[in-house]
Structure formats: structure tokens, C-alpha cells
């Protein structure tokens with residue numbers, strides 16, 4: 515199958531329906547979202563409840579942070595808990611089944627994860643976040659954005675449960691301590707002489723459950739069309755998020771929902787900023803094929819896996835700082 519543009523799913527009413535666990539009101543949203551996930555693994559969402567103003571403020575912080583001097587950003591260089599600043603060219607996608615990455619990605623980023631107080635660490639990636647001292651509003655704005663996105667992830671998970679034939683609360687237990695990554699990305703313009711395979715983000719699938727991505731107006735994100743070699747532009751829509759299913763989301767659903775390859779090439783000539791938010795299960799949860807996604811004719815394709823173990827394998831393979 516090939517497609518020209520991603521479907522747009524209207525989530526009006528999600529907050530009330532999800533918070534009250536109202537399956538009947540979640541059903542129409544769940545149907546539209548589930549269709550997109552089965553067919554494309556990608557869609558835009560609109561009327562999702564996050565204000566345009568908050569999105570704009572988060573982008574302003576993204577640009578202001580990356581404008582700070584490199585030495586200052588390096589003071590919060592990414593740590594073993596995967597939190598902090600990742601300099602240009604430090605992530606290369608090794609586990610991609612799509613294409614062997616030959617050059618590091620042309621991007622720098624700031625990674626914020628779910629907060630774990632010092633002394634409360636239980637999992638390999640647990641630990642406190644590293645906040646920059648400048649810009650001074652960063653913690654308040656980005657912390658607020660992170661909280662809002664977590665709530666959206668929670669609500670969408672109730673819709674997703676319904677889409678997968680469960681009660682609205684059917685997946686709640688897996689997300690008691692969700693594993694979250696908020697990544698503030700900066701992509702410089704791709705140089706005019708950039709050769710083949712020089713990407714802002716090389717072709718990959720995401721590891722986790724769902725990704726809720728905000729992008730600026732520059733464009734550059736492309737999504738693979740069906741099983742073909744064509745790429746379609748995820749053209750920016752102001753105020754919308756691009757949502758996609760990650761490998762764990764696909765595995766959980768026995769492959770019924772797709773984890774679709776995507777890539778970024780910033781040909782706009784401008785600095786490009788994006789903020790993906792990865793909303794994943796608690797690390798201590800074992801993910802096995804959902805009962806509603808298997809049958810005698812369609813048995814489970816993947817063995818159960820503890821989410822934390824699966825995640826560490828992917829993270830250790832893809833980030834050079836972990837090998838240092």
C-alpha cells in the first residue's frame with residue numbers, strides 16, 4: 515500500500531472520555547486512531563488538549579537552550595541515566611533494520627526523562643534529571659510541557675486500550691511508572707554538499723510504545739510509505755502532533771499495529787527544531803502479546819520481554835557515549 519499524506523485524527527473530547535473511563539465516548543476516537551495505526555503506524559492528532567501557547571513556549575526554550583555556548587551545554591553532558599545534553603553527532607542508529615547507518619546524525623539534543631529522585635533508583639536508567647541553569651525559565655516551561663505530555667500519553671493509552679478491544683483501564687497497570695523521554699532536538703541545515711546518507715536522523719523505527727512529536731514549520735520528517743521505497747513528507751500542521759507507534763507497540767499488538775520507518779533531512783536552509791515525546795511502559799512490566807491480538811490462526815509472534823531489559827539493549831547499542 516502506498517499513501518500520499520498521513521491521516522488526521524481528531525481527539526476532541528479525549529480528556530473527559532479518558533478521565534471518566536467512558537468506553538462509549540472513547541470508541542469513535544479509538545476507531546479512527548486504531549485504523550491509522552493498523553494501516554500506517556502514523557497519524558497527526560488535532561484537538562488533543564495541549565495549547566498552542568504551551569507548544570510555542572517549549573519551542574522557544576528549545577531554541578534558547580541550543581543557542582547557549584557549547585561549553586555550558588557540555589556541563590550537563592548526558593549521563594549514564596540518559597539525561598542531559600547530547601552533542602552533535604553522538605547518536606548513530608545501529609539497531610535499525612532499515613538501513614545501516616554510516617554517518618552519525620546531524621543533530622544535537624537535550625534529553626529529559628521521567629524524574630527519579632536520587633536514592634530512589636531501581637532501574638538502570640533511573641536518576642535525577644540534569645536541568646540547564648540557562649535559560650532561567652527552562653525548568654518551569656519544559657517541566658510543564660513534560661507534565662502535560664505525560665497526561666496526554668495517559669489519556670491516549672485509555673483510548674488505545676479501547677482500540678485494542680480492552681476496557682479503558684486495560685493498560686493502566688503497565689504505565690504506573692511510565693518510562694518517558696522528552697527530547698529537544700536541534701537540526702542544523704543540511705549542508706549543500708551533504709552526500710548520500712547524511713541525515714538529520716537516519717531511517718529508523720522508534721523503540722517504544724507511542725511517540726508524540728511536535729515539529730516546527732520547517733519540515734524534513736519523512737515517513738516510509740507502506741512497504742515501498744517511497745517516502746512521504748510529514749508536512750508540518752501548526753498545533754498538531756505527529757503520533758507514531760514504536761516497536762514495542764507493534765510487538766504488543768502482535769504486529770497488527772505498524773512501527774513504520776521514518777527519517778529526517780533538514781533541507782529547509784533553516785535551523786530546525788522538534789520535540790519528540792516517547793511514552794513507554796514501566797521498566798518492570800513484562801510485555802507479552804495482548805490476548806485480543808492473537809488467535810489460533812494468528813498465534814503470538816514474539817516471546818514476552820521485560821520492558822526495561824528490551825530498552826537497555828536498544829539504548830546501549832545506539833548511543834556512543836555509553837561505550838566510552
Ligand SMILES: O=C(O)CCC(=O)C(=O)O
Nearest residue numbers: 715720729735778788790
Ligand atoms: O525530529 C523529528 O521530526 C523526528 C525525530 C525522531 O524520529 C526521533 O527522535 O525518533
Ligand SMILES: [Fe+2]
Nearest residue numbers: 718719720776
Ligand atoms: Fe523516531
